[in-house]
Amino acid sequence: MPNANGGQAATLNDVARLANVSRQTVSRVINNKAAVSPDTEQRVRAAIAELDYRPNSHARSLVTNRSLVLGLVVPSISQPYYPEIARGVEDGADEADYSVFLSHTGGDPARELRTLERLRDQRVDGVIICNSRLDDDELMHATSALSPVVLVNRRVPHASGTVIWMGYESGTVLAIAHLNALGRRRIAYLGYNYANRVDAARFRGYQTALQQVGIRFDASLVFRGGNSFQGGYDAMGLFHASGNEIDGLFASNDMMAIGAMRYALTHGIDVPGELAIVGFGGSDITSMVTPDLTTVSMPLYSIGITAVQELLQLLNGTSEQHRQLNIEPEILVRGSSVANMDPSDLLTRGGKEE
Amino acid sequence: MPNANGGQAATLNDVARLANVSRQTVSRVINNKAAVSPDTEQRVRAAIAELDYRPNSHARSLVTNRSLVLGLVVPSISQPYYPEIARGVEDGADEADYSVFLSHTGGDPARELRTLERLRDQRVDGVIICNSRLDDDELMHATSALSPVVLVNRRVPHASGTVIWMGYESGTVLAIAHLNALGRRRIAYLGYNYANRVDAARFRGYQTALQQVGIRFDASLVFRGGNSFQGGYDAMGLFHASGNEIDGLFASNDMMAIGAMRYALTHGIDVPGELAIVGFGGSDITSMVTPDLTTVSMPLYSIGITAVQELLQLLNGTSEQHRQLNIEPEILVRGSSVANMDPSDLLTRGGKEE
DNA sequence: GCAGGAGCAGTGAACGTTCACAGACGGCCG
DNA sequence: CGGCCGTCTGTGAACGTTCACTGCTCCTGC
Numbered sequence: 025m026p027n028a029n030g031g032q033a034a035t036l037n038d039v040a041r042l043a044n045v046s047r048q049t050v051s052r053v054i055n056n057k058a059a060v061s062p063d064t065e066q067r068v069r070a071a072i073a074e075l076d077y078r079p080n081s082h083a084r085s086l087v088t089n090r091s092l093v094l095g096l097v098v099p100s101i102s103q104p105y106y107p108e109i110a111r112g113v114e115d116g117a118d119e120a121d122y123s124v125f126l127s128h129t130g131g132d133p134a135r136e137l138r139t140l141e142r143l144r145d146q147r148v149d150g151v152i153i154c155n156s157r158l159d160d161d162e163l164m165h166a167t168s169a170l171s172p173v174v175l176v177n178r179r180v181p182h183a184s185g186t187v188i189w190m191g192y193e194s195g196t197v198l199a200i201a202h203l204n205a206l207g208r209r210r211i212a213y214l215g216y217n218y219a220n221r222v223d224a225a226r227f228r229g230y231q232t233a234l235q236q237v238g239i240r241f242d243a244s245l246v247f248r249g250g251n252s253f254q255g256g257y258d259a260m261g262l263f264h265a266s267g268n269e270i271d272g273l274f275a276s277n278d279m280m281a282i283g284a285m286r287y288a289l290t291h292g293i294d295v296p297g298e299l300a301i302v303g304f305g306g307s308d309i310t311s312m313v314t315p316d317l318t319t320v321s322m323p324l325y326s327i328g329i330t331a332v333q334e335l336l337q338l339l340n341g342t343s344e345q346h347r348q349l350n351i352e353p354e355i356l357v358r359g360s361s362v363a364n365m366d367p368s369d370l371l372t373r374g375g376k377e378e
Numbered sequence: 379m380p381n382a383n384g385g386q387a388a389t390l391n392d393v394a395r396l397a398n399v400s401r402q403t404v405s406r407v408i409n410n411k412a413a414v415s416p417d418t419e420q421r422v423r424a425a426i427a428e429l430d431y432r433p434n435s436h437a438r439s440l441v442t443n444r445s446l447v448l449g450l451v452v453p454s455i456s457q458p459y460y461p462e463i464a465r466g467v468e469d470g471a472d473e474a475d476y477s478v479f480l481s482h483t484g485g486d487p488a489r490e491l492r493t494l495e496r497l498r499d500q501r502v503d504g505v506i507i508c509n510s511r512l513d514d515d516e517l518m519h520a521t522s523a524l525s526p527v528v529l530v531n532r533r534v535p536h537a538s539g540t541v542i543w544m545g546y547e548s549g550t551v552l553a554i555a556h557l558n559a560l561g562r563r564r565i566a567y568l569g570y571n572y573a574n575r576v577d578a579a580r581f582r583g584y585q586t587a588l589q590q591v592g593i594r595f596d597a598s599l600v601f602r603g604g605n606s607f608q609g610g611y612d613a614m615g616l617f618h619a620s621g622n623e624i625d626g627l628f629a630s631n632d633m634m635a636i637g638a639m640r641y642a643l644t645h646g647i648d649v650p651g652e653l654a655i656v657g658f659g660g661s662d663i664t665s666m667v668t669p670d671l672t673t674v675s676m677p678l679y680s681i682g683i684t685a686v687q688e689l690l691q692l693l694n695g696t697s698e699q700h701r702q703l704n705i706e707p708e709i710l711v712r713g714s715s716v717a718n719m720d721p722s723d724l725l726t727r728g729g730k731e732e
Numbered sequence: 733g734c735a736g737g738a739g740c741a742g743t744g745a746a747c748g749t750t751c752a753c754a755g756a757c758g759g760c761c762g
Numbered sequence: 763c764g765g766c767c768g769t770c771t772g773t774g775a776a777c778g779t780t781c782a783c784t785g786c787t788c789c790t791g792c
Contacts, residue, residue: 033523035748046772051750059769076523081499082445083748085436086777093500096480102465102679104662107456114455114482118489123496126450126480128468135472142477145435146447169387169430253666282666289668308458312607312636314643314668325456389778400742405780413739437778440747 034075043071054079085147093123094335095143095151097136101128104278104307105324106154109176112328113152120336122149133157140166150335152176155222172338172345174331177222179348186334187348188327192222192304195320195353196229197236199274199302202318202355204237206362208272208300211239214259214284215276216251223276226304230274244268249280256283264291271299278303278310278319285317285360300361306353315359322353388429397425408433439501447477448689449497449505451490455482458632458661459678460508463530466682467506474690476503487511494520504689506530509576526692526699528685531576533702540688541702542681546576549674549707550583551590553628553656556672556709558591560716562626562654565593568613568638569630570605577630580658584628598622603634610637618645625653632657632664632673639671639714654715660707669713676707 039050045064052058053068060068071077085091096113098106110126117124125143129136136157143151154176156163163180167173173185180187203211213230215223227246234241245268249259256275260283275281281303288295295301295315303310306321330349337343393404399418406412407422414422425431439445450467452460464480471478479497483490490511497505508530510517517534521527527539534541557565567584569577581600588595599622603613610629614637629635635657642649649655649669657664660675684703691697 037748047749048751048773049771052771055750057750058771061770064770078495078499078523080440080501080748082436082439082501083777084750086434086440086748086779087750089777091436093479100465101455101468102461107461110480111454111456111482114480115484118481118493121496123479123481123500125447125477126464126468127472127477128465130469139472141432142475145432146477147434147436169432253662279666286666286668308607309663309666312633312640312663313666314640391778401779402743402781403741406741409780412741415740418740434778437747438780440749440778441780443747 033080034077035080036077038075039068039071039077042075043067089147091147091149092121093125093146093148094332095125095127095146095148097127097129097139097143097151097153097156099129099131099155099157101126104309105305105322108307108324109154109328109331112325112330113332114328116329116332120332122332122336129157131157133159133162137162137166140170144170150174150339152331152335153178172335174335174338176327176331184345185338186343186345188331188334188351189348190322190327190351191353192225193229193232195304195322195355196226196274197233198353198355199304199318199320200230200233201237202357202361203272203274203300203302204233204239206272206300209239210242210245210270211272211274212245212247212263212268212270213274214256214263214280215246215248216255216280217248226276245270249283251277251280253279253283253286256280257287258283260284260287261291264288264293273299273301275301275303278305278307278317281317281319281360282309282313285313296359296361296363302355302361306356310356310358315363318358318361319356320353321356323351327351387434388431389434390431392429393422393425393431396429397421443501445501445503446475447479447500447502448686449479449481449500449502451481451483451493451497451505451507451510453483453485453509453511455480458663459659462661462678463508463682463685466679466684467686468682470683470686474686476686476690483511485511487513487516491516491520494524498524504528504693506685506689507532526689528689528692530681530685536700538699539692540697540699542685542688543702543704544676544681545704545706546579547583547586549658549676549709550580550628551587552707552709553658553672553674554584554587555591556711556715557626557628557654557656558587558593560626560654563593564596564599564624565626565628566599566601566617566622566624567628568610568617568634569600569602570609570634571602580630599624603637605631605634607633607637607640610634611641612637614638614641615645618642618647627653627655629655629657632659632661632671635671635673635714636663636667639667650713650715650717656709656715660710664710664712669717672712672715673710674707675710677705681705 036047036050040047050068052060053065094117114124127139129139150172151170152174156178160180171184175183176188177190215227217223231241247259247263249255275284281301285295285301288299293299303317303319306319310317310319390401390404394401404422406414407419448471468478481493483493504526505524506528510532514534525538529537530542531544569581571577585595601613601617603609629638635655639649639655642653647653657671657673660673664671664673
């Protein structure tokens with residue numbers, strides 16, 4: 025415990041006294057703002073080291089009006105997909121010497137609202153909100169006191185700040201086109217919640233793609249289930265029991281796709297022979313299942329990085345507001361849609377950037 | 379923008395002026411500390427609402443010496459396992475009205491050190507560190523200025539604060555005992571880094587268990603690979619090529635186990651018939667692979683909750699320091715070690731809480 | 733009728749920084 | 763040799779709260 029006065033952290037004044045200079049001089053040294061004579065600087069640094077002094081960020085923020093803290097709000101940190109974004113945000117922030125408040129809302133709008141209030145209380149310098157569950161008005165109001173803001177997967181009318189929009193629609197088109205190219209014609213769509221903007225965008229992509237390749241939309245091939253492995257498994261079971269024949273399946277996310285695939289495999293349906301399956305998300309899991317899952321992949325890590333950079337640019341005015349960045353996905357073709365791929369070949373494909 | 383003076387957030391003084399009372403009275407209302415007449419309170423609340431006032435937490439922290447913020451440090455947020463802990467921490471903190479700084483270190487000790495410094499700068503009220511990569515001295519020194527501290531999976535001599543220790547050793551004993559009970563005698567151990575404390579603890583468990591069930595330790599059945607799906611796959615390949623016969627395999631974590639299983643399945647080794655496999659971690663993925671993976675499961679979410687509660691108790695002195703909490707794992711028996719389980723039965727087992 | 737307490741409100745100082753100044757000192761130029 | 767500029771350092775105020783007081787009014791009890 026190199027602290028001077030009984031457990032309390034040393035202050036600028038303590039350092040100044042020890043080094044026989046004024047507060048301001050110490051401040052100058054730690055912020056290396058203005059010129060300080062080498063001799064003085066040396067003395068100050070020695071004092072800082074001796075007292076193990078570190079500036080109090082609260083005091084600093086109070087006067088500078090900047091906290092060097094960002095907020096990241098996600099619905100659920102434990103779902104695959106968000107951790108990867110969070111990692112990007114973390115890395116981007118760390119590099120710029122920012123800290124990150126992580127908050128997860130559990131998909132509960134009330135909790136999201138509470139979280140945003142708290143971030144405001146903490147006077148964070150900016151906020152990244154992923155897949156907000158608030159309705160337009162609430163979101164507008166909550167973020168108006170919270171600028172700048174980067175919204176991931178949510179377009180809000182007249183939002184100041186930047187919107188990062190993932191190509192859910194185009195990604196789904198990719199998936200359906202792939203299934204069509206494989207000669208599949210009866211392609212089912214497995215979603216989870218059409219009231220959800222993201223799921224709705226995918227559904228639009230499904231319809232668009234069908235039209236493009238000249239397949240008539242058949243509402244009986246659209247079904248839904250819970251947003252999980254179990255949900256996909258159960259939904260597939262129900263659908264199968266209905267007796268509808270299909271040779272292709274697109275699922276809204278990887279976990280549901282894997283659940284559906286599991287049902288198929290354990291009920292004598294050959295994948296991909298009889299049924300080709302494509303998931304959405306590009307999560308790690310997809311390369312660990314057998315057969316590995318063809319999936320539409322989003323560059324999640326770099327989305328996180330981009331979000332932070334955009335936020336920092338908004339902060340120092342290097343970027344204009346009202347921008348929209350579109351992120352385009354790619355499709356990772358694997359064993360759940362194309363048979364007889366060399367497994368060792370599969371392993372090297374579809375790796376994520378680090 | 380209900381703000382009064384041009385974009386700047388309203389302050390206590392603004393509210394006081396508008397409500398025609400003193401700062402202190404407003405303070406009393408927002409902290410509902412002392413008695414305030416109903417009439418006055420009403421006026422103050424109206425003013426707060428009109429100005430959309432929210433207290434500045436920096437100013438508050440400066441004088442109260444509490445920040446209502448906790449720090450959570452993990453090696454990697456995108457690896458399965460940490461998100462679940464983070465979720466627990468988040469939920470526990472949210473309930474107590476605390477915010478959480480999430481920092482991930484990428485397993486880099488230098489970055490971990492930098493992170494801890496930053497948390498200290500931010501004057502967080504407490505820190506949870508998972509699987510610290512620092513050596514004892516560094517960790518001791520870095521945390522001495524950062525109390526209270528909860529250390530997950532790391533025992534440090536004379537650490538003030540609490541240690542949460544997961545039963546790596548006992549969990550591994552569970553796994554080996556299970557394999558032995560199935561009649562497996564040539565049980566291999568697949569690790570990733572024996573210099574790693576956690577991996578070393580598991581290895582001790584392996585040796586202990588062998589001894590308990592009367593199997594002679596055979597060093598040629600111990601091999602290692604990278605800490606990932608690919609690592610498990612490759613290591614299994616090399617081991618297989620060496621011609622060593624085994625009928626049971628324990629892997630240090632789920633991803634490696636799944637990689638090894640994938641290698642076995644794609645190279646004509648029947649799982650679990652010829653080779654029974656047990657992983658470690660209890661991550662979600664394990665129930666999504668085919669066959670689903672028998673795994674040693676840690677109650678990660680509740681560990682996160684526990685860590686926060688412990689921290690908060692240390693904060694208000696309700697818990698004594700130098701405590702060690704041992705978390706005991708359980709084994710989830712599934713298709714990779716026991717064949718012919720009803721798949722729908724499997725689905726309902728091993729689900730996580732929440 | 734007055735001491736004492738309860739209920740309510742306000743004042744100055746403090747928390748640990750940075751900011752906008754101002755001052756001291758020496759050297760250079762005209 | 764006087765004025766001015768550059769380099770270095772110090773001073774008071776401010777940021778937005780809470781804390782420890784003090785002061786006022788009104789009621790109660792003896």
